[in-house]
Amino acid sequence: MHRLVLFGLLLVLSPLAASAQAPMEGSGSVSSAAPPTYTISSITVEGIEDARTREFVVQTSGLQVGEQIQLTGSRAIPEAIRSIYDLGLFSDVQIHKGAQTAQGITLIISVQPEPTLALYRMTGIRDRHRDDLKEKLPLILGRPLRPSDVERSKQIIKSFYEDKGYLKTTVSAEQEERLNGNIELTFNVDRGEKVEVDEIIFSGNSVIDDGDLRDAMETNIENRWWRFWKGEKFKPEKLDEDKQKVIDLYRSKGYYDARIVSDSVYYTSNEDVNLRITVAEGDRYFVRNIEWTGNTIFPDRLLTQRLGLEEGAPYDGVQLEKNLYGNKRGTDIAGLYMDRGYMKFQPVPTIRVVEGDSLDITIAVREGDVYSFGDIQITGNTKTKDYVVRRELYTVPGRTFSRSAIQESIRRLMQLKYFSQKSLTQGPNISIDEKKKEVDLTYAVKETGSDQLQLSGTWGQFGVVLQLGFQFNNFSAQNLFNWDAWRPLPSGDGQKLSLNIRTNGSFYQNYSVSFTEPWFRGEPTPIGGSVSYSRYTRALFGTTASDGSFTNINTRLFLSRRLDWPDDKFMTSTALGYQFYNNRGGLFPSVPDGVSQTVTVQQSLSRSSIGNPRFPRSGSKFELSLEVAPPVGDLIQYHKWRFKTDWHIPMGEKFSLSIGSDFGYIGSLTGEDVNFERFEVGGTPFDYSGYSYGTEPIFMRGYPVRAIGPKRTLPNGQITPVGGRILNKYTTEFRFMALQNQQLQAAPYLFFDAANSWNSFKTFNPGQLYRSAGVGVRLYLPIVGMLEFNYGYNFDRYVPVESGDSGARDWGFQFTIGQGF
Known part of the structure; x- marks a missing residue:
C-alpha cells in the first residue's frame, strides 16, 4: 500500500520539477541582462531660474555631455545627487531620464531650492x-x-x-x-525658572562631616542667600567632576579606597533639585615605603623630597598626583625632568596595600630621550616685529628643552602688553621631530591695542583743567622719518613714547614728554628719560597771594639692567634727576619762595614674577630704592628710602587675593629740616593733577586728597598739609576677573586699606593708621587705557583741608584714569 502511494506522488510531482528546471537548462532564456548604456546628449536643470546657478548645479553633479552612463546599477547618478545636495541649497534633488534620440538621452536634474x-x-x-x-x-x-x-x-x-x-x-x-x-x-x-541645588545630602560618612564634603564640590553647591555674587545653578554635566572632588578630599586624608557608592538627583517641591550622595569611606592608610625604579638622572632622595610624601605619614593621593605631574609652584617631578630636556618623561606609580593599613608606593620612571628646541616660529604679529618678540623668548633653537623656559617666555610676552592674554596663556603649539629629537614651537599671538589716548578734565582750585595725552607702547623711533611706516605712527620696535598736555588756559599749563628704549644695544637694558614744564599764574591752596607765578622744570634720565643673579627676575636701575622751581609770590606753600633746585641720584633693586601686569593673579613684586639729593651749593638736600611689596595669590580660576605694602623714610644729610619730597596721603592720581610739587602724593581709597598726615595752620587760619617724613601703607584686595576680551577687560574687587604718615620717629606710631574699605572695579579699554572706580568708607575721622569737607566718617566715590592706586 505504501509503495502505491509513493509511486503516485512521483507521477504528480515529476512534471512540476521538469517545468521548474527547464529554464535553467536553456542557454540564456531568463538570464539577468546588464543595464543599457546611454550617451548623455544634453543636461537640463529644472527648478532654478538663474542661468549661472543652473550651470553651477551641472558642474557640481560631475556629469558631462558625451559621457557614457547607466541609469541603473551605476554610482554616477547617486553621487551626482549627493554632490548637489551637499551644497546646502536644495531640499530635494532628483535626476531622471528625458527625451531619447539617436544621439543619446537628455538628463533632467530637478531641484527644490531651500527658502532664503x-x-x-x-x-x-x-x-x-x-x-x-x-x-x-x-x-x-x-x-x-x-x-x-x-x-x-x-x-x-x-x-x-x-x-x-x-x-x-x-x-x-x-x-x-x-x-x-x-x-x-x-x-x-x-527659559523657565533657574534650577538650583537646594540641598546636598551625604550618607555613609563619619570621618569627614557633611559641610567639608559640600565645600569640596566646586560647581554644584547649595544655594545660600548670602552668596549673592554667585548663582548656585545645577550643572549635571559637572556632577562627575564634583563627585571626584569629594573622593579627592578623602584621598588627601589617607582614605585610599574611598568611593561613591551611589548618587541620585531629584526635584523638590519648589522645582529645584536635591543631590543625595552615599560614600564608602574605607580605612585610613599610611605610607610604609617609597621606592623608585628606572631613574638614572636624579637620586631617590631628591625625587622622594619632591614627591612630598613621608614614610609613616597618612597617604595623600592628591599631593602624589600634583607633585608627580604638575603643581602650581613648579616643583613637581615632571618639571624637574622636563627642565633637563626629558619632555617625554613618564612616571608610573603602583600602590600596594600591605600589613593592614600600610601602603607601599613604587614609581617606575621612564625617562626617555633628551630633546632640544628646534624651529621657533611666531605668527599673528601684524604690527610688532619678530625680533621684539624673539628677544623676550627663553626658548632658543639648539638649547635643551625646558618647560620652565616656555613658561617664562609666556610671562615675558605678557609683560609687553602687546598681545591678548588669552592667546598667550594657551601656550605655543608644539611639534616633535623624533629623528632629530627636536621640539618645534609656534607662538600664535594676537595683537591687541596697547596705545592709549587720554582725554579728560578735572576741577581744581584754579578751575577746569583739560588733559590730552598719548601713550605709544610699541613705538619705532628708527622709522620716525620713514613716511611709509606712519600708519598712523611708526610702530613695532617696542619703544615707549608718551606725550601729555594739561591746561586751563591762561592760569595753568603743563607739557611733558618721555621716551624708553627697553633693549639698549641689543641687551635687556632699558634706558630713557623724561622732561616736563609747568607754569602757574594764580594762587593755590587757599593762599593770600594774588600776584606772582610758579614755574617748574623736571628732567630725569635712567638706565636699568636685568640681572642673572639671584635669578633673572631681578633688575637694578640708576636714575639722575634735576628739578627747578621758581615760586614767586608764594603761590605754592610747599615750595620756598624764590628759586629752588635739586639734583638727585636714585638707585633701586627690584624683582617681579607677576604674569599679567594689568590684572595680576599670581606672582610677587618688591622694590627697594634710595634717592639722594646731595647738599651742593644752594641745592636742596635729603635722602629718601622706599620699600614696596606686592603679593598676588590665585584663588580658583577667576579670584585672587592681593596684599601690598609701602614703607618710606626721608632723612637729612646735613641735620637741617627736610621740607621737600614729603609724603602726602589720600586721594587719587586724578585729584593730584597739577598739585604735587615739592611733595610725593601717596594715593589712598576712601580719603580725599592730602587728608592724611601732618598739617600746619597758615596765617589766614587755613589748614594745609605739610606731608610726613615716615610712611606706612598697606593694601588688600579680593579680585574677580569678570570679563576679559578684546574690547573690554573688567575686574571688580573688594578692598581694605590702611595708611598714615608721621613727621618724625618721636611721633611715629605704626598702630595709628587711617583705615578704609569698600568696593571698586578696574576697566581696561584698548585706546583709553585703565579706568578705576571705587566706592569706599573711611573708618577714621581726619582733619579736613578742603572747603566743604567735614572730615567725618562717610562713604565716598572716587575714580582715576591711567594710573591706579
Whole structure:
C-alpha cells in the first residue's frame, strides 16, 4: 500500500520539477541582462531660474555631455545627487531620464531650492544673551535655510540656557513666508525658572562631616542667600567632576579606597533639585615605603623630597598626583625632568596595600630621550616685529628643552602688553621631530591695542583743567622719518613714547614728554628719560597771594639692567634727576619762595614674577630704592628710602587675593629740616593733577586728597598739609576677573586699606593708621587705557583741608584714569 502511494506522488510531482528546471537548462532564456548604456546628449536643470546657478548645479553633479552612463546599477547618478545636495541649497534633488534620440538621452536634474532666510529673531530672552547667541547660531541672512539649521539652532539655544542653570528651557521655531518666497524665522524661548541645588545630602560618612564634603564640590553647591555674587545653578554635566572632588578630599586624608557608592538627583517641591550622595569611606592608610625604579638622572632622595610624601605619614593621593605631574609652584617631578630636556618623561606609580593599613608606593620612571628646541616660529604679529618678540623668548633653537623656559617666555610676552592674554596663556603649539629629537614651537599671538589716548578734565582750585595725552607702547623711533611706516605712527620696535598736555588756559599749563628704549644695544637694558614744564599764574591752596607765578622744570634720565643673579627676575636701575622751581609770590606753600633746585641720584633693586601686569593673579613684586639729593651749593638736600611689596595669590580660576605694602623714610644729610619730597596721603592720581610739587602724593581709597598726615595752620587760619617724613601703607584686595576680551577687560574687587604718615620717629606710631574699605572695579579699554572706580568708607575721622569737607566718617566715590592706586 505504501509503495502505491509513493509511486503516485512521483507521477504528480515529476512534471512540476521538469517545468521548474527547464529554464535553467536553456542557454540564456531568463538570464539577468546588464543595464543599457546611454550617451548623455544634453543636461537640463529644472527648478532654478538663474542661468549661472543652473550651470553651477551641472558642474557640481560631475556629469558631462558625451559621457557614457547607466541609469541603473551605476554610482554616477547617486553621487551626482549627493554632490548637489551637499551644497546646502536644495531640499530635494532628483535626476531622471528625458527625451531619447539617436544621439543619446537628455538628463533632467530637478531641484527644490531651500527658502532664503530674510530675517530671524528671538523672543523671551535678554538683549545681551541675544548678542551672544547670534555668534553661535549657524544662520546667515540671505542664505538658504535648511530644516537641519533650524533644529541645530534650537538645540544651541537650549544648551546655552541649560549651561546657565535653566534646565527646563523650551524652544519653538515659527517660519513665515514673505511674498517673494523668503522666510522670516522666529525662535520663541521660554527659559523657565533657574534650577538650583537646594540641598546636598551625604550618607555613609563619619570621618569627614557633611559641610567639608559640600565645600569640596566646586560647581554644584547649595544655594545660600548670602552668596549673592554667585548663582548656585545645577550643572549635571559637572556632577562627575564634583563627585571626584569629594573622593579627592578623602584621598588627601589617607582614605585610599574611598568611593561613591551611589548618587541620585531629584526635584523638590519648589522645582529645584536635591543631590543625595552615599560614600564608602574605607580605612585610613599610611605610607610604609617609597621606592623608585628606572631613574638614572636624579637620586631617590631628591625625587622622594619632591614627591612630598613621608614614610609613616597618612597617604595623600592628591599631593602624589600634583607633585608627580604638575603643581602650581613648579616643583613637581615632571618639571624637574622636563627642565633637563626629558619632555617625554613618564612616571608610573603602583600602590600596594600591605600589613593592614600600610601602603607601599613604587614609581617606575621612564625617562626617555633628551630633546632640544628646534624651529621657533611666531605668527599673528601684524604690527610688532619678530625680533621684539624673539628677544623676550627663553626658548632658543639648539638649547635643551625646558618647560620652565616656555613658561617664562609666556610671562615675558605678557609683560609687553602687546598681545591678548588669552592667546598667550594657551601656550605655543608644539611639534616633535623624533629623528632629530627636536621640539618645534609656534607662538600664535594676537595683537591687541596697547596705545592709549587720554582725554579728560578735572576741577581744581584754579578751575577746569583739560588733559590730552598719548601713550605709544610699541613705538619705532628708527622709522620716525620713514613716511611709509606712519600708519598712523611708526610702530613695532617696542619703544615707549608718551606725550601729555594739561591746561586751563591762561592760569595753568603743563607739557611733558618721555621716551624708553627697553633693549639698549641689543641687551635687556632699558634706558630713557623724561622732561616736563609747568607754569602757574594764580594762587593755590587757599593762599593770600594774588600776584606772582610758579614755574617748574623736571628732567630725569635712567638706565636699568636685568640681572642673572639671584635669578633673572631681578633688575637694578640708576636714575639722575634735576628739578627747578621758581615760586614767586608764594603761590605754592610747599615750595620756598624764590628759586629752588635739586639734583638727585636714585638707585633701586627690584624683582617681579607677576604674569599679567594689568590684572595680576599670581606672582610677587618688591622694590627697594634710595634717592639722594646731595647738599651742593644752594641745592636742596635729603635722602629718601622706599620699600614696596606686592603679593598676588590665585584663588580658583577667576579670584585672587592681593596684599601690598609701602614703607618710606626721608632723612637729612646735613641735620637741617627736610621740607621737600614729603609724603602726602589720600586721594587719587586724578585729584593730584597739577598739585604735587615739592611733595610725593601717596594715593589712598576712601580719603580725599592730602587728608592724611601732618598739617600746619597758615596765617589766614587755613589748614594745609605739610606731608610726613615716615610712611606706612598697606593694601588688600579680593579680585574677580569678570570679563576679559578684546574690547573690554573688567575686574571688580573688594578692598581694605590702611595708611598714615608721621613727621618724625618721636611721633611715629605704626598702630595709628587711617583705615578704609569698600568696593571698586578696574576697566581696561584698548585706546583709553585703565579706568578705576571705587566706592569706599573711611573708618577714621581726619582733619579736613578742603572747603566743604567735614572730615567725618562717610562713604565716598572716587575714580582715576591711567594710573591706579
